[in-house]
Amino acid sequence: MTRVPAVPAGEAGLLGRLVYRYAKRRFGAVPEPFAVVRRHRKLFWATLVAEVAYERAARVLPASVRDLAVYRVATNVGCSWCVDFGTMLQRHQGLDIDRLTDIDRYRRSPLFTGDERLALGYADAMCAQPMAVTDELVEQLVERFGRAGTIELTQVIALEDQRARFNHALGLTDQGFTSGEACRVPIPLRPTPPAQTGSPT
Known part of the structure; x- marks a missing residue:
């Protein structure tokens, strides 16, 4: 069990639930670290934007x-x-x-x-x-x-x-x-x- 509990979808807010839904479609489940970071709303969005940006930018290497x-x-x-x-x-x-x-x-x-x-x-x-x-x-x-x-x-x-x-x-x-x-x-x-x-x- 995580030391800081994840935020369930029902408490994630409208935008949070939309992001959860996208993550579940892509990965089969909402990544638990993502749901834990939702405890800090600003860091949640900062992390989301950064991860998407890094994923799209890192394309030089095989x-x-x-x-x-x-x-x-x-x-x-x-x-x-x-x-x-x-x-x-x-x-x-x-x-x-x-x-x-x-x-x-x-x-x-x-x-x-x-x-x-x-x-x-x-x-x-x-x-x-x-x-x-x-x-x-x-x-x-x-x-x-x-x-x-x-x-x-x-x-x-x-x-x-x-x-x-x-x-x-x-x-x-x-x-x-x-x-x-x-x-x-x-x-x-x-x-x-x-x-x-x-x-x-």
Whole structure:
């Protein structure tokens, strides 16, 4: 149970109910973090506008690279809600979700491409405490994805870290978006140590 209860549709107001209805049509259920944020009306609308804007703007990277990096953040933070929801989103995009069970072995797994491994390593480096991003790693990203792609990757990783920590702090857990499939995806107890490449910035 969430530490702050979600706002039910009957108490969400007319506009809130319309947004809930749209979310339910799109995802099959109203995302629980969304309904929790409805407790703060202004932040609810700010979050809605920001999420729609980010989704429409982040189109430089291939979906598999972007979504895998986001998913890796969810597993690093330990947000079961994000793992569940992220698995569902990848399935909806036609991506291979079976390989997500191999996410902790991505550096050696043949199920991930070189580009995907690079993005996953960046997610690990950004999530590490202290951060382990190096000049060399960013140079590799720029060489492969360009400056805009590197900015996009950094943004989606940072944004998912915010989402995952918000959900984790408020006790939001797996909502069942993947009908049990996400339960087979392991969530590590702590982030995998990133590979050390070059000098820290």
